Amino acid sequence: MIAFVIRRLLLGLVTVWLISVLSFAIIQLPPGDFVSAYIAQQAASGSPVSAEAADAMRQEYGLGRPFYVQYGKWLGRILHGNLGESMEWRRPVSEVIGDRIWLTLLLSFAALVITWGLALPIGIYSAVRQYSWGDYLFTLVGFIGIAVPNFLLALIVMYFAFRLFGASVGGLFSSEMMLAPWGWPKFWDLMKHLPLPAIILALGGTAQLIRIMRANLLDELRRPYVVTARAKGLSETKVILKYPVRAALNPFASNIAYLFPYLVSGSIIISIVLGLPTVGPLLVKALVAQDMFLAGAIVLLLGVMTVIGTFISDLVLMWVEPRLRHQMD
Amino acid sequence: MAEPILKVRNLQTRFFGTEGIVRAVDGVDFDVFEGRTLGVVGESGCGKSVTARSILRIVDRPGRVVGGEVWLKRAGGGPAVDIAKFTEAQMRDIRGPEIALVFQEPMASFSQHYTIGNQIVEGIRLHMGLDAPAARKRAIELLDMVGVPQPARRVDDYPFQLSGGLRQRVMIAMALACDPRILIADEPTTALDVTTQAQILDLLRSLQAERGLAIILITHDMGVIAEMAHDVSVMYLGRAVESGPVAEMFARPQHPYTRALLRSIPTVMAKPRTRLPTIAGSIPHPFNRPAGCAYNPRCAEIMGEICGQAEPPQVDTPQGHVRCFLHGGAP
Numbered sequence: 001m002i003a004f005v006i007r008r009l010l011l012g013l014v015t016v017w018l019i020s021v022l023s024f025a026i027i028q029l030p031p032g033d034f035v036s037a038y039i040a041q042q043a044a045s046g047s048p049v050s051a052e053a054a055d056a057m058r059q060e061y062g063l064g065r066p067f068y069v070q071y072g073k074w075l076g077r078i079l080h081g082n083l084g085e086s087m088e089w090r091r092p093v094s095e096v097i098g099d100r101i102w103l104t105l106l107l108s109f110a111a112l113v114i115t116w117g118l119a120l121p122i123g124i125y126s127a128v129r130q131y132s133w134g135d136y137l138f139t140l141v142g143f144i145g146i147a148v149p150n151f152l153l154a155l156i157v158m159y160f161a162f163r164l165f166g167a168s169v170g171g172l173f174s175s176e177m178m179l180a181p182w183g184w185p186k187f188w189d190l191m192k193h194l195p196l197p198a199i200i201l202a203l204g205g206t207a208q209l210i211r212i213m214r215a216n217l218l219d220e221l222r223r224p225y226v227v228t229a230r231a232k233g234l235s236e237t238k239v240i241l242k243y244p245v246r247a248a249l250n251p252f253a254s255n256i257a258y259l260f261p262y263l264v265s266g267s268i269i270i271s272i273v274l275g276l277p278t279v280g281p282l283l284v285k286a287l288v289a290q291d292m293f294l295a296g297a298i299v300l301l302l303g304v305m306t307v308i309g310t311f312i313s314d315l316v317l318m319w320v321e322p323r324l325r326h327q328m329d
Numbered sequence: 330m331a332e333p334i335l336k337v338r339n340l341q342t343r344f345f346g347t348e349g350i351v352r353a354v355d356g357v358d359f360d361v362f363e364g365r366t367l368g369v370v371g372e373s374g375c376g377k378s379v380t381a382r383s384i385l386r387i388v389d390r391p392g393r394v395v396g397g398e399v400w401l402k403r404a405g406g407g408p409a410v411d412i413a414k415f416t417e418a419q420m421r422d423i424r425g426p427e428i429a430l431v432f433q434e435p436m437a438s439f440s441q442h443y444t445i446g447n448q449i450v451e452g453i454r455l456h457m458g459l460d461a462p463a464a465r466k467r468a469i470e471l472l473d474m475v476g477v478p479q480p481a482r483r484v485d486d487y488p489f490q491l492s493g494g495l496r497q498r499v500m501i502a503m504a505l506a507c508d509p510r511i512l513i514a515d516e517p518t519t520a521l522d523v524t525t526q527a528q529i530l531d532l533l534r535s536l537q538a539e540r541g542l543a544i545i546l547i548t549h550d551m552g553v554i555a556e557m558a559h560d561v562s563v564m565y566l567g568r569a570v571e572s573g574p575v576a577e578m579f580a581r582p583q584h585p586y587t588r589a590l591l592r593s594i595p596t597v598m599a600k601p602r603t604r605l606p607t608i609a610g611s612i613p614h615p616f617n618r619p620a621g622c623a624y625n626p627r628c629a630e631i632m633g634e635i636c637g638q639a640e641p642p643q644v645d646t647p648q649g650h651v652r653c654f655l656h657g658g659a660p
Contacts (some may be wrong), residue, residue: 222389224437230387232452232503233424236417242451246442322487323441 019303084293123213145207220244340397368558573649
């Protein structure tokens with residue numbers, strides 16, 4: 001099993017490396033080199049770059065040399081924590097991304113917790129009480145949840161929040177806290193703003209997971225081992241929670257991996273609609289403005305996190321599925 | 330003869346499907362005695378397994394026990410009680426400590442997500458009130474008793490790590506976990522090869538001798554019946570058509586169905602290259618239950634119109650009971 005984990009880690013590293021090549025390729029995509037673009041931009045804004053400074057920059061990025069040399073220099077800088085300069089913001093990329101990556105992670109995690117917290121009990125209920133009124137209700141709500149794009153939901157929620165409560169629903173911070181330094185008041189402010197976007201973000205995935213959980217559990221409920229458990233004299237609740245639910249949990253584990261990228265990419269439009277300071281809108285802006293170091297860095301970060309997510313999900317799957325664990329040995 | 334430990338009377342279980350109601354068990358009667366084995370035999374789909382589950386009231390939806398009495402003499406002594414009238418909570422105290430089940434598919438009947446120890450211990454802790462270490466110790470003893478080698482190590486194995494024969498032994502250990510007095514074995518050897526089958530049957534027999542277990546052995550295999558059972562009940566379409574002591578039944582079968590079943594067993598005495606007699610037709614679809622005696626469309630000894638008109642009542646014969654107009658009971 002340890003051998004498997006190590007092999008899995010090494011494969012993850014290879015994947016991360018491939019992602020880095022891809023990210024750099026994206027940085028290289030726009031016509032012309034980015035130093036020229038940078039100089040032109042600086043000149044346009046009235047602070048021209050001197051010829052020496054331009055040459056120094058070309059030297060530093062290895063422009064005019066082959067792709068792999070440029071890539072090597074870029075990778076070397078990244079390994080030292082230098083993600084490059086954002087041309088749009090005229091600040092280091094790491095500074096621009098800064099808190100946003102953590103806020104994105106926090107939002108995704110909150111959405112994930114809500115997805116599970118809702119999908120698990122509702123899925124169990126819908127399967128155990130199949131074709132009951134409650135099941136039909138959740139099925140209806142679930143299909144609406146799948147069918148309605150969540151940015152539309154965000155708009156509707158914002159509208160009603162504004163009309164009914166006079167509250168402006170947007171952002172992860174209230175305006176006075178936006179620029180405040182981190183501390184308990186700001187954290188508390190974040191906690192107050194987090195639930196709504198997290199719920200909106202979670203709904204689509206929740207509806208899907210309810211359907212999956214219901215279908216899986218319906219399969220498992222008819223298995224002979226459930227009858228065995230009943231024949232032991234266990235209470236029905238214990239029987240269902242210990243045996244078929246456990247067996248139906250696999251998709252929850254494998255969902256960790258694909259939910260994360262889904263939440264990040266799915267959150268772009270919601271983030272724009274709700275004005276959330278996450279990575280999504282930043283990526284869109286960077287791509288529109290051809291701010292390639294910023295775009296490349298975000299793609300790289302998202303890729304790395306997806307790889308980590310997959311790795312974690314594999315570990316969780318091995319934990320919930322003993323057959324898998326023993327096949328590894 | 331002593332009073333039966335379990336007396337089933339007119340047990341009825343129906344499945345309320347969307348296309349109609351299926352009478353899976355339609356008035357089954359039988360008696361089970363301490364230290365003896367009752368063989369329940371019949372073709373697939375005749376309601377054997379549902380009968381077993383109906384006794385414990387663990388029939389899957391949309392099935393439901395709709396009538397009948399199940400008189401059990403409880404462990405503490407006293408007169409027999411009708412557990413068919415028990416509440417669900419009361420029934421949970423019957424399942425395991427009084428009546429236990431051994432299932433057909435040892436692989437599918439275990440959860441693959443827990444160790445066998447975990448699955449054995451759970452009943453022990455629930456019914457016997459032992460703490461975790463004591464329950465585990467008992468689980469290891471049980472595994473040893475049913476002949477699982479290295480039980481202290483095996484107790485932490487998962488079911489998929491065991492062979493089919495071992496799994497069935499573990500299943501029996503699990504059923505015996507709370508010292509039941511009645512063991513219902515639902516085709517316990519069907520999924521096993523012949524050698525393992527013989528070992529499992531031997532095990533059941535020796536456990537019966539040691540503990541005075543009453544066993545209800547459900548099977549479609551007349552060979553298993555001949556080897557194991559003291560009494561036999563032959564089922565056809567949810568009814569016991571004939572019952573009695575095993576030797577009598579094999580020597581002088583009363584019901585045409587029993588006779589046909591016995592004729593269709595291959596014997597070593599048969600002439601080579603002759604065809605094995607079979608029963609004409611096949612089991613009717615449960616929705617098209619024939620009127621009158623359910624066996625009449627396939628019966629080789631049909632008496633005439635009466636068989637298709639009235640249901641034969643149970644008639645006492647010197648050998649046991651039978652439901653066939655050949656033996657009287659005609660209106």
